[in-house]
Amino acid sequence: MKIELKNVTKKFGKEYALKEADLSLSPGKIYGLTGPNGSGKSTILKLITGLSFPDSGSVLIGGRPAARKETKNIAYLTELDMFYDPFRVKDMIHFYETQFSDFRINKAWDLLKDMKIDGDKKIGKLSK
Incomplete structure (x- = not known):
């Protein structure tokens, strides 16, 4: 486009x-x-x-x-943290599922597994 x-x-x-x-x-x-x-x-x-x-x-x-x-076909990752600090990774996945009609939760879980990211880890503790 x-x-x-x-x-x-x-x-x-x-x-x-x-x-x-x-x-x-x-x-x-x-x-x-x-x-x-x-x-x-x-x-x-x-x-x-x-x-x-x-x-x-x-x-x-x-x-x-x-x-x-x-x-909806454009992605933008800001330099600012736009997450809720107390949220864990899995909380954000569930949040995104409610916000985006085309969100593929199974793909999100697969990516976490592939990247060896703990779903219970707090968002604020992850590097960008």
Whole structure:
């Protein structure tokens, strides 16, 4: 699916994260976003995943405006921990099962086994 940012501006307070940015990503390719801190890399990813919205311009996924329900085929792993600290690995698996209609719990258990991760281990004790 083609991903496009057209004339996108995003501000946080008085600071621009992006100013009139244009970007076009074609399907079937691997891209990397590089740049110094504050250059808009994380902002672009949040806009593409529908976690944030532009102040002006448009973000399109397959020609449709980016929104959480439109981006179910896009994964984004933030640098921030977004887990509940007291949760154990198996608690998170059950939580995700309730949140994503296409979540495959058997696949999750298989991955835990393959990666030798203890389902009783607290999320906060795992490395990223």
